[in-house]
Structures are given as structure tokens and as C-alpha cells.
Amino acid sequence: MSKKIIKCEINNQEVEVPEGTSIIEAFKELDQSIAHYCWHPGLSVAGVCRLCMVDIEGIPKLQIACNTEVKEGMKISNQSEKVKEAVKWGLEFHLINHPLDCPICDQAGECELQEQYMNFGQYSPNMAERKVKKRKVVDLGSKIVLDTERCILCSRCVRFTDEVSKTHELGIFNRGDRSEIGIFKDKPLENEYAVNTVDICPVGALTSKDFRFRQRVWYLKTADSICTGCSTGCNIKIDYNEEGLFRVQPRYNKEVNGYWMCDKGREVYRLPNKEGRLLEAKAPSSYSFKREDSLRPSRAGGNPVSSVEVLKKIRELFVKKEKAPQSALVLTAQYTVEEYEDLVSFFIKHLGTQQDIYYWRNNPESFDDFDGVLLRGDKNPNTKGLLEVLTNQGAIHSWESLQNRLKQKEIEVLWVAGPENQKVYPDLKEKIDTFESYCDNIIWWTAHPLSDSQKIWQIPTKTFFEKEGTLINHTGRAQKVKAVHQLVSSALSLSESATVLKGEELKKQEPPFLVTPMKTNHFTYKKKVL
Amino acid sequence: MEKKLLSEHYHKKEYHTLAGYKSFGGYKDLESAFSKRPEEIVQMVKDSGLRGRGGAGFPTGVKWGFLPDNSEPRYLLCNADEGEPGTFKDRLIMEKAPHQLIEGMLISAWGIQSHKSYIYIRGEYQNCIHVMEEAIKEAYSAGYLGKNICGSDFQHDMDIYIGAGAYICGEETGMISSLEGKKGQPKLKPPFPAVKGYLEKPTIVNNVETLAAVVPIIRDGVEAFRSIGTEKSPGTKFFSVSGCVKKPGNYEVPLGYPLMDLIELAGGLREGRKLKAVIPGGTSAPVLTAEECEKADMDFESLSDLGSMLGSGAVIVMDDSCSMVDMLSVIENFYHHESCGQCTPCREGTGWLSKVINNILKGQGRIQDLNLIQGISENMMGRTICALSDAAALPAISFVTKFREEFETHIRETLAQRKSGALSA
Amino acid sequence: MSKSQKDFKLSEEGLAFVKKELTRYETKRSAILPCVYRVQKENGGWVSPEAVSYLSKIMDIPTAYINEVLSFYTMYNKSPVGKLHIQVCCNLSCAMNGGRELAEHLCESFNVKEGEVSANDEVTISRVECLGACDIAPMAQVNDKYIGPLKKETVVEEMKTLLEEK
Known part of the structure; x- marks a missing residue:
């Protein structure tokens, strides 16, 4: 049933919204600026910061926009002197007991107090009295640190643990200006969604242990992406710079993840980072290369050489034969649809049949789990995509038949597109051992080195941050990841590998434009006092 | 002159017991209320012009009228969290006439068709709690509470909830939060309690004195009630007079009673002292200077004309010794x-x-x-x-x-x- | 932060009380206030963090909810109190009539700081806001009882008598 549409006027601009819309939502609809701290679109209305004051024609008292519904013909403004004065004082009240420790506060640069003060502040503080002392550096658990002096008691985090995660760890204790956010000692803030409270904290009260003090936010750029942590496919923003990725935050998508993401998903920012990546291709220790320039000092056995060189060698050995050796292809659901299409069609054309393509399903016991919020047991971003490609190609995927064929020594060459996130493949080691004991030639695509595997050809792959492609989540929704910045120069996508294996030349790729133009600081010099 | 509409028998020793209360005509008005339709009760309270005695002075009948039609369940919540500094009249009512309050609540409950009520008493009022608990027990055993009250089809249960020390629980939605087992933090309005109150169900919150005052309205009728007090502030009111007076205490007088006379009633100022200022309605009310006091009558309009308010009726008198x-x-x-x-x-x-x-x-x-x-x-x-x-x-x-x-x-x-x-x- | 104690458990009657309160009101959560009172009563007049954890377990209500309530209301004591808890009203009418001086006088006489426990766990003296008994100003709540008007000359004796009765 569709709701009645009503018309109203905001700062002399007409807007149509469905009945039941609050004034603040109508402001957002028009992209009009309005000060607020406690209101958050993903949480219940608290109405406590008292900043979203608006003047409504015909109503003498100022109203709060978050708890007032738009009515037909309403004329609303937040530009009047009355509103400006109220907001100025509202901010003054927020700041009188705030420590103003911005230079050592990790929130600086993305702090709502700073932003709102720039816009609406009164720039001549009246407070001459002593501030209320409260607890600083309060440990809330393994992920989050609390500074109760910086806290403006907007209650967003408390509402989050009550309404979204439903874990109820946080409360506001005491009363009046002695009120403090906190946990009770025996129940730390350890739920799977805890770090969302850091995102929604408008000030530097809640900071993430993982992120704090690692980068000032103004040294970071932001790119949109998709979380690869599980099959939900939460929409995310990635904060990164030339050094690598620093954090992941959720990006609103009504259909997929709303405003939130889980804490496990936040870990995916580590996957593309250079530390721990397979930086160059590795050949089994039994191979050596003649060309001087491709010989590099060896680290953990095998001869590291350029990926393209190695793939060319592999083509020579296993593809460009009169009679191709018996090959099998194993795929994990951690790559894009486009990569599967390219690799599978290459495989069918040049190496084997549909019957020799296998789907490696990790953690089958918990694969179908769901926590009721976002977190799914299928720890792959593209299971649906992989299965779709395999079905289209008519490829079957009975794991038992692969095992049988391996044991019968029927497979001469095994091609494996291994997991990008090895942590969620508890059977990784076991699989490597099985493959190695039954097959002499293994080519393995991986973003991270396979330790102690002397017999395996390892080809470094691009992570989700470095390539463009489609991931299909558990509902069948296709979502794109974009190539943002290549952190490992020798890494190739499966598609690129297929191109080389086919004997074609790789298109020289332009490295993506890295440096986004610096944001203009429109506040500087605007106010005389600065 | 005092006008004892509620407190006529407060000095009688056994008035706080069921037997004592009944011996002075107690619970008769409840029986007569059952002979009227609920709408008639609401209309009578509306017509009487009774205004809330807790502080805001909102017309009680109008408040009752905010209940959505046919909503169910409806809660009646008696505000006995008397906390406005200077106020001690509800304590008097509960200690001296617990059955008067219960009777007033029952008549009100019949009017608004509520089957469950709570009396939220501030935790410090241990004596009140004790007296009210006893009275409720008595009322249950005498058939004034529970099923088929006074032989009617009406059912009503009453319980006590004990506060734990927070002034803000006297605010009606703060009280509702507290009754829900939370911190006594007031709730956003709208929605108002009459629409979404206790556990998001329609709830009427009235002060002890307001609910007790429903009894004389039913007993004497609307006209008689309106004949006392002023046009816009009918009836009597308890004033808790304290501070620099000789006989601090509660005084029930018609609304509109001159402030200076009220001070005299409370024994006047101490010897050799001069009046400096009076807070006429609890500490929330703006202070009146000695000069203003001469002009002040104790009703909603007169005090509002002077820029102050009647509030809870706590009259705090300050003489020239006060800084x-x-x-x-x-x-x-x-x-x-x-x-x-x-x-x-x-x-x-x-x-x-x-x-x-x-x-x-x-x-x-x-x-x-x-x-x-x-x-x-x-x-x-x-x-x-x-x-x-x-x-x-x-x-x-x-x-x-x-x-x-x-x-x-x-x-x-x-x-x-x-x-x-x-x-x- | 409140003080801590080793262990706390309710008596059989206390447990029965909690069980009854949990179903007495329309919502389980309403039982928090009366149950915290009960704990305070059985724990010698105060509620420790350990008791909060305990209560949370037996009521199956998050500790944060209970601690919010405990910390919000002034009648719950977050640290131990003396056998006689003398709460002197210092709001307007009592202040005019010497309530504040009375509190000070009591502290001096019992040689104890405001809010602390005197020697032999005898008394705790605190200043409180209006208790709704301005007709007997200056007054105090001594444990459950209202006493007033108090006189500086006799108040200490009066309290000592009450202490002996304890």
C-alpha cells in the first residue's frame, strides 16, 4: 500500500514526501543542511541533542525536526535568526564540558562537533567555569576505546546495541551532567557488530582500537566497494592511501545491509595490503629459469619470477602440447563472475572438459548459517556467481569424483583458483596436502603465499580492491567492485592469466589514477576569528 | 477561611482505615458513580473545570478525553511522586485518607474504563507506602477492588509502585519510564501518554490531589464544586506553606484565596521579620517580591498574570533573613x-x-x-x-x-x- | 565507580520475592526497581557491582539495564552505609531553617565526612534534596523514618538514642 504524498516547503523550496515523513528526513531528501547529533536514520528517534531546531509557520515555539512529522502545506525553515541563535546555544551547551582535545583526538577531521561548530558555532565561548571530569581511555573490550569526556551523550551507540545488535552491553549510567556511557564490567562490547558504534559516534568518544592513531583521516581517500567477507555482500567504503588500506566502513544500501556491517567484514581491508601478500610468482623448486632478469633471490623456496614469465612457462609445459595432459580445474567462490567466465572458457577450449571443473566449498557444516542480522555462514562473496557460471557452462562439480580421479592418478595437472581470504578456508592445509600427494603439477592462483609448498606453481592474484568485476550475493543481487589501486604490481586477475595462457599479449594496463584532488577547505578564512 | 472539601475528616483518628472512612460516608460516591454511565462521569469532571493539582494545571476532563476511542487496555497512573521542593500535600492525603484516593481513582477508572491502575509513590514516603498498602488490601477484601466491584460488572486492579529517588519521575512520562523499570527519563511527545503511555498503551496520569478531588465532584455535583474557587480555577486546593512562617503546614482553601491571608493562616511571619519574597508554586515557579505578594491570589490566572504560577501549591515564604x-x-x-x-x-x-x-x-x-x-x-x-x-x-x-x-x-x-x-x- | 565485594546471594525469601516481582507487573523489566531494593536490604544497605551481576543472572535481564537503574536513583546506595543513615534535607525550606548547618554539625559530632561511614559502621550522614516534609523543617530521614523539626542542641543525642536502639 503506497502512502499518501504530501507537499511542504523547506527554506522556501517545495518538496513532496510520503505521509509520516519527519521534517529532518524531508531536509535530507532536499539535501538541505541541518544540525543534528542524536538522530540517525537507522535508529529510533531520541530527540535529545536538541540541535535540529526548525521554525514552523504558525507554531510559536521552535520544534525539533526529528520528532515532528511533515504536514500538508507546512512551511519550515532553519534559516531564521531564532533558529540560528538556538543552534548556537545548543552547540555551546554541547561544548561547555567537552575537553576540546582535538589535537590528540583520533576523530579530528571527521568530528561532527567540529563540523557543526564551523557551520553554526558562536565563536566566543562563555564558559569560564570548571569542566566536569570524567573517565578517559576506558577499555570497552578488544575492539573499542571510550572517552567519556568527549562523549556528548547522543545515545546512538546505546540505541544501536538495544535495537540493532540487540546485545544490550551499553548503557548511560548516572544522571545529569554526571551521565556516562559505559559497559557493565562483566559484559564488554564484543558483539559481532560493535564497531558500528564507532562509525555512528559523532565525536571522538568511541574509537576503534584497530584504526585509532594509524592515520589522520585527511590523509585518506575513500573508494566504494563490496565486502567480500561473506555472501551478504555489504556495501562498503574503503579508506586508503598510497601506503594501503586502513579501514572499511559500511555504505548505505537499503536492500543489502542498511547502514551497518559486521566486524568480521571490516577485516577485509587487510586482504589487499602488501604485508602478507604473494608479491611475485613462484615456481616449484625443481624449476629454474635461464633468463637472468627473471631470477630473484628466493625467500621460501621456489624461484620467484614475474607472473607473466611463469604463466608463459606454464603454457609451454602444460597447454601448448599436441596432446594436452589430463587437467582438472578447482574453483573457490572468491573471484568475480567475469574471471570465472574467462578462466572456465579457456579451460574448456584448451585443457579439459566440463566434467573436470570442480567447486571447492569451504566449511560445509556452517555454510548455511545466518545470525539474523547480516552475517552468513557462506564466507564467500560470489558463491551464486560461481554456480551460475558453472551451470551455464554445463560443468558438474562433484567433489568425490575429483578425489577419486586424483587417487587413481588420473589428473596430471591441477589448476586451482584458491581463496583470497585463506582464514575462512579451514581445510586449506588439508587440501594442499591431498593435492600434492596425488598430483605432480599444481598451478595455484592466490593473493597470499602458500607456505611450505615446494611443489606448487603460485600465481599472485589481484584482490577485490585491484580489479573490476561482478559479485553475486546470496539473494542473487549482482554488485560491482572497482579497480581502485594496484598494490602488488605482479598480481593478475584470473582473466588476465587466461589471456596469457592462451598465448595472447596482455593489454598494458594504465595504473589507476591514484591521487584524488584535495578537498577544498571552504572554512578557512571565512570566519574572522580563524 | 479554610474550606475543607477533602480534608473535613482528616483529623479523625481512624479515618485512614476502611471502617473509619466508611463511617463518614466513604465509598458511597463510588456506588453512586456506578449508577452513572462512564461518559457521564467524564462529562462531570470536564464540566467541573477541575484542573490538575500536580503542577501544570491542565483540565483533568480534557486530558481524559484524549484517550483514543475503544482503546484497550487503558492504564490509570496516580502520580504520588511528590518531589517539587516545598510540596507535601499528597503525603497528607495518602497518610490521612488513603481510601479517599482509592475511591477517587476508582470513580476515575470507571469513567475512563480502565481496569488497571498503579499508584507511583516516591520511595522516601515509607509511611505513605505502608498506609496505602494496607488500604488497598482492605479495599480488595471489601470488594472495592478486583472483580464485580460494588456488585457491578466492573473490574479494576490496583497496585503500588515504589520510586527510588528521582525528582524527574514526577514528570508523567518520566514516571512511566520508571514504572517500566527504566531510568525515569521523560519520553518524547508526541505521542502523549493518553495515546501511548505505559508500555505504549493509552495511559492517564493524574496527581493524588486531582484524583481525590473527583470524589467531592461526584458527591456534591458540578454546580456545588464550581461554586467554590474562581471561574477558571474552581474548587479547593491544598497549599503546603513552609519556610519562614510560624505554623508551616497544609491548608485547604478555595482557589483564588489571597496569598497574604494564606500566610496569616500559616501563623504569619516570625516576630520582627519582614516579608521579602514568596515562591508560590514550588521552586519551579518564578519568585514573587513582597510587593507582588500583596496582589497575589492563589489561583492559576492571578499568579500567571503576575508572571508566576500556581504549580503544585507549595508556598515557600522568605523573610528578610534570607539571602x-x-x-x-x-x-x-x-x-x-x-x-x-x-x-x-x-x-x-x-x-x-x-x-x-x-x-x-x-x-x-x-x-x-x-x-x-x-x-x-x-x-x-x-x-x-x-x-x-x-x-x-x-x-x-x-x-x-x-x-x-x-x-x-x-x-x-x-x-x-x-x-x-x-x-x- | 562503586566499591566491590566478594560474593552476594539472596536468601530463600529474597529469591521468592524476585520470582514474584518478575510476574507482578505487565513487563519483567518493571521488577528491576523492587529487586534492587531487595538486594540493598539484604546486603546491609548498599548494592555492589557483584550483586548487579548476580541479579542480572537470576532475573535474566542485561546488567546494563540494572546498572542504569542503580546509578540513576539516589535511594540506592552504591557504597556501604552506616547502621544509621541520616539523610538531612538541605533544600529550600530546610535550608532556611538551618538544615545545612545541622548536617555539618552532625558530621563534626560523629567525626565523619559526608557520605562516608563513621567508626564501627555507626552512621552515614548525607545531604539530600526535598523529602516532602517542609512542615517539619529542618528534617532528616533516618533510615526509613522522617524526623523533624530537628534542633541543633538535641539532634546528636536523638541520633545516639536511635543508634542504641539498633
Whole structure:
């Protein structure tokens, strides 16, 4: 049933919204600026910061926009002197007991107090009295640190643990200006969604242990992406710079993840980072290369050489034969649809049949789990995509038949597109051992080195941050990841590998434009006092 | 003259027992109420012009009328969290006439068709709690509570909920939060309690005195009730007179009673003392100067015309021995202590006000602080979920404007003392 | 932060009380206030963090909810109190009539700081806001009882008598 549409006027601009819309939502609809701290679109209305004051024609008292519904013909403004004065004082009240420790506060640069003060502040503080002392550096658990002096008691985090995660760890204790956010000692803030409270904290009260003090936010750029942590496919923003990725935050998508993401998903920012990546291709220790320039000092056995060189060698050995050796292809659901299409069609054309393509399903016991919020047991971003490609190609995927064929020594060459996130493949080691004991030639695509595997050809792959492609989540929704910045120069996508294996030349790729133009600081010099 | 509409028999020894109460005609009005339709009861209370006795003075019948038609369940909540400084009349009613309150509640419950009520009593009132518990037990065993009350089809259950020390629970939605087992933080309005109250169900919250006053309305009829008091403030009211008077206590008089006469009723000022100021309706009400007191009648309109309010009817009398700086500091420390802390202007404003005023009191004030007090107060008012912020701001503004000279003198004199070393910083 | 104690458990009657309160009201959560009172009563007048954890377990209500309530209301004591808890009203009418001086006098006489426990766990003296008994100003709540008007000359004796009765 569709709701009645009503018309109203905001700062002399007409807007149509469905009945039941609050004034603040109508402001957002028009992209009009309005000060607020406690209101958050993903949480219940608290109405406590008292900043979203608006003047409504015909109503003498100022109203709060978050708890007032738009009515037909309403004329609303937040530009009047009355509103400006109220907001100025509202901010003054927020700041009188705030420590103003911005230079050592990790929130600086993305702090709502700073932003709102720039816009609406009164720039001549009246407070001459002593501030209320409260607890600083309060440990809330393994992920989050609390500074109760910086806290403006907007209650967003408390509402989050009550309404979204439903874990109820946080409360506001005491009363009046002695009120403090906190946990009770025996129940730390350890739920799977805890770090969302850091995102929604408008000030530097809640900071993430993982992120704090690692980068000032103004040294970071932001790119949109998709979380690869599980099959939900939460929409995310990635904060990164030339050094690598620093954090992941959720990006609103009504259909997929709303405003939130889980804490496990936040870990995916580590996957593309250079530390721990397979930086160059590795050949089994039994191979050596003649060309001087491709010989590099060896680290953990095998001869590291350029990926393209190695793939060319592999083509020579296993593809460009009169009679191709018996090959099998194993795929994990951690790559894009486009990569599967390219690799599978290459495989069918040049190496084997549909019957020799296998789907490696990790953690089958918990694969179908769901926590009721976002977190799914299928720890792959593209299971649906992989299965779709395999079905289209008519490829079957009975794991038992692969095992049988391996044991019968029927497979001469095994091609494996291994997991990008090895942590969620508890059977990784076991699989490597099985493959190695039954097959002499293994080519393995991986973003991270396979330790102690002397017999395996390892080809470094691009992570989700470095390539463009489609991931299909558990509902069948296709979502794109974009190539943002290549952190490992020798890494190739499966598609690129297929191109080389086919004997074609790789298109020289332009490295993506890295440096986004610096944001203009429109506040500087605007106010005389600065 | 006192007019004892409620308190006629309060001095009788056994009045607090069921037998005592019944021997003076108790529960007869409940029986007669059952002979009327519920709508008639609501209409009578509307017509009587009864206004809430807790502080805001909202017409009781109108409040009842806000209940959505046919909504179910409906809760009746009796506000016995008497906390407005200076007020002690509900304690009197509960201790002396618990059955009067129960009868008033039952008539009201029949009117609004509520089958469950709670009396929320502040936790400090141990004696009231004890007396009310006994009375409810008696009422159950006599068939005034439970099923088929007085042989009718009407069912009503009543229970007591005990507060734990928070002024803000006297605010009706703060009380509802507390009854729900939470901190007593007021809830956003709209929705109002009559639509979404206790557990989001329609709830009517009325003060003890208001509910007790329903009994004489049913007993004597609308006309008789309206013949007492003024046109817009009919009936009688308990005034808790305290401070610098000889006979502090509760006095039931018709609304519109002259303030100076009320002070006389309370024994007048102590020997040799001069009237300096009166807070006529609990500390939230703006203070009246001695001059204003001469013109003040104790009803909603007269006091509002003087820029103050009737509030809870707590009349705090100050004579010339009182320092207004000191008095205001006591008041503001109270609001600082009691702010629930959810709305920023109140949480921060009450603390700020009390700090500024305490600094003045200690001799560290500046003349410009008086304007600051004004500025803070004006920007606390009307900016929060409930009226505690206004309650803190109103006395501050009235004290520093009406007694500005005294504040300035205090600031100047203490500054001089500090400079001469007589007062340590 | 409140003080801590080793262990706390309710008596059989206390457990029965909690069980009854949990179903007495329309919502389980309403039982928090009365149950915290009960704990305070059985724990010698105060509620420790350990008791909060305990209560949370037996009521199956998050500790944060209970601690919010405990910390919000002034009648719950977050640290131990003396056998006689003398709460002197210092709000307006009592202040005018010497309530504050009375509190100070009591502290001096019992040689104890405000809010602390005197020697031999005898008394705790605190200043409180209006108790709704301005007709007997200056007054105090001594444990459950209202006493007033108090006189500076006799108050200490009066309290000592009450202490002996304890």
C-alpha cells in the first residue's frame, strides 16, 4: 500500500514526501543542511541533542525536526535568526564540558562537533567555569576505546546495541551532567557488530582500537566497494592511501545491509595490503629459469619470477602440447563472475572438459548459517556467481569424483583458483596436502603465499580492491567492485592469466589514477576569528 | 477561611482505615458513580473545570478525553511522586485518607474504563507506602477492588509502585519510564501518554490531589464544586506553606484565596521579620517580591498574570533573613542534581547555572555573570523534552531580574572583601 | 565507580520475592526497581557491582539495564552505609531553617565526612534534596523514618538514642 504524498516547503523550496515523513528526513531528501547529533536514520528517534531546531509557520515555539512529522502545506525553515541563535546555544551547551582535545583526538577531521561548530558555532565561548571530569581511555573490550569526556551523550551507540545488535552491553549510567556511557564490567562490547558504534559516534568518544592513531583521516581517500567477507555482500567504503588500506566502513544500501556491517567484514581491508601478500610468482623448486632478469633471490623456496614469465612457462609445459595432459580445474567462490567466465572458457577450449571443473566449498557444516542480522555462514562473496557460471557452462562439480580421479592418478595437472581470504578456508592445509600427494603439477592462483609448498606453481592474484568485476550475493543481487589501486604490481586477475595462457599479449594496463584532488577547505578564512 | 472539601475528616483518628472512612460516608460516591454511565462521569469532571493539582494545571476532563476511542487496555497512573521542593500535600492525603484516593481513582477508572491502575509513590514516603498498602488490601477484601466491584460488572486492579529517588519521575512520562523499570527519563511527545503511555498503551496520569478531588465532584455535583474557587480555577486546593512562617503546614482553601491571608493562616511571619519574597508554586515557579505578594491570589490566572504560577501549591515564604543569592544557589543545585541528563540544554545548562551562581555566592562572581545566567536560562527554556529545564530557568531569571540589586551588591562586596584579603579566593 | 565485594546471594525469601516481582507487573523489566531494593536490604544497605551481576543472572535481564537503574536513583546506595543513615534535607525550606548547618554539625559530632561511614559502621550522614516534609523543617530521614523539626542542641543525642536502639 503506497502512502499518501504530501507537499511542504523547506527554506522556501517545495518538496513532496510520503505521509509520516519527519521534517529532518524531508531536509535530507532536499539535501538541505541541518544540525543534528542524536538522530540517525537507522535508529529510533531520541530527540535529545536538541540541535535540529526548525521554525514552523504558525507554531510559536521552535520544534525539533526529528520528532515532528511533515504536514500538508507546512512551511519550515532553519534559516531564521531564532533558529540560528538556538543552534548556537545548543552547540555551546554541547561544548561547555567537552575537553576540546582535538589535537590528540583520533576523530579530528571527521568530528561532527567540529563540523557543526564551523557551520553554526558562536565563536566566543562563555564558559569560564570548571569542566566536569570524567573517565578517559576506558577499555570497552578488544575492539573499542571510550572517552567519556568527549562523549556528548547522543545515545546512538546505546540505541544501536538495544535495537540493532540487540546485545544490550551499553548503557548511560548516572544522571545529569554526571551521565556516562559505559559497559557493565562483566559484559564488554564484543558483539559481532560493535564497531558500528564507532562509525555512528559523532565525536571522538568511541574509537576503534584497530584504526585509532594509524592515520589522520585527511590523509585518506575513500573508494566504494563490496565486502567480500561473506555472501551478504555489504556495501562498503574503503579508506586508503598510497601506503594501503586502513579501514572499511559500511555504505548505505537499503536492500543489502542498511547502514551497518559486521566486524568480521571490516577485516577485509587487510586482504589487499602488501604485508602478507604473494608479491611475485613462484615456481616449484625443481624449476629454474635461464633468463637472468627473471631470477630473484628466493625467500621460501621456489624461484620467484614475474607472473607473466611463469604463466608463459606454464603454457609451454602444460597447454601448448599436441596432446594436452589430463587437467582438472578447482574453483573457490572468491573471484568475480567475469574471471570465472574467462578462466572456465579457456579451460574448456584448451585443457579439459566440463566434467573436470570442480567447486571447492569451504566449511560445509556452517555454510548455511545466518545470525539474523547480516552475517552468513557462506564466507564467500560470489558463491551464486560461481554456480551460475558453472551451470551455464554445463560443468558438474562433484567433489568425490575429483578425489577419486586424483587417487587413481588420473589428473596430471591441477589448476586451482584458491581463496583470497585463506582464514575462512579451514581445510586449506588439508587440501594442499591431498593435492600434492596425488598430483605432480599444481598451478595455484592466490593473493597470499602458500607456505611450505615446494611443489606448487603460485600465481599472485589481484584482490577485490585491484580489479573490476561482478559479485553475486546470496539473494542473487549482482554488485560491482572497482579497480581502485594496484598494490602488488605482479598480481593478475584470473582473466588476465587466461589471456596469457592462451598465448595472447596482455593489454598494458594504465595504473589507476591514484591521487584524488584535495578537498577544498571552504572554512578557512571565512570566519574572522580563524 | 479554610474550606475543607477533602480534608473535613482528616483529623479523625481512624479515618485512614476502611471502617473509619466508611463511617463518614466513604465509598458511597463510588456506588453512586456506578449508577452513572462512564461518559457521564467524564462529562462531570470536564464540566467541573477541575484542573490538575500536580503542577501544570491542565483540565483533568480534557486530558481524559484524549484517550483514543475503544482503546484497550487503558492504564490509570496516580502520580504520588511528590518531589517539587516545598510540596507535601499528597503525603497528607495518602497518610490521612488513603481510601479517599482509592475511591477517587476508582470513580476515575470507571469513567475512563480502565481496569488497571498503579499508584507511583516516591520511595522516601515509607509511611505513605505502608498506609496505602494496607488500604488497598482492605479495599480488595471489601470488594472495592478486583472483580464485580460494588456488585457491578466492573473490574479494576490496583497496585503500588515504589520510586527510588528521582525528582524527574514526577514528570508523567518520566514516571512511566520508571514504572517500566527504566531510568525515569521523560519520553518524547508526541505521542502523549493518553495515546501511548505505559508500555505504549493509552495511559492517564493524574496527581493524588486531582484524583481525590473527583470524589467531592461526584458527591456534591458540578454546580456545588464550581461554586467554590474562581471561574477558571474552581474548587479547593491544598497549599503546603513552609519556610519562614510560624505554623508551616497544609491548608485547604478555595482557589483564588489571597496569598497574604494564606500566610496569616500559616501563623504569619516570625516576630520582627519582614516579608521579602514568596515562591508560590514550588521552586519551579518564578519568585514573587513582597510587593507582588500583596496582589497575589492563589489561583492559576492571578499568579500567571503576575508572571508566576500556581504549580503544585507549595508556598515557600522568605523573610528578610534570607539571602536571595543563597536561595537561588540552593534551587539551582537542586535542578543540577535532578536533571535526568538526556537533553543537552538541560543536562549542561543546569550544571552551568549552578556553577555560575555558586561562584557568585562564594565571592567569585562577575557582574556580567548575571547576564550570562539570563542567557543560559533563556536558551534552556522550551528546548527540551520535559519542563525540568524551564523549571530550572524560570527561578533563575526571576531571581536575578527581581533582586538584581542584591546580586550586584553581593558580587561587589565579596569582590571588595577578596581584594582586601578578607575572603580567600 | 562503586566499591566491590566478594560474593552476594539472596536468601530463600529474597529469591521468592524476585520470582514474584518478575510476574507482578505487565513487563519483567518493571521488577528491576523492587529487586534492587531487595538486594540493598539484604546486603546491609548498599548494592555492589557483584550483586548487579548476580541479579542480572537470576532475573535474566542485561546488567546494563540494572546498572542504569542503580546509578540513576539516589535511594540506592552504591557504597556501604552506616547502621544509621541520616539523610538531612538541605533544600529550600530546610535550608532556611538551618538544615545545612545541622548536617555539618552532625558530621563534626560523629567525626565523619559526608557520605562516608563513621567508626564501627555507626552512621552515614548525607545531604539530600526535598523529602516532602517542609512542615517539619529542618528534617532528616533516618533510615526509613522522617524526623523533624530537628534542633541543633538535641539532634546528636536523638541520633545516639536511635543508634542504641539498633
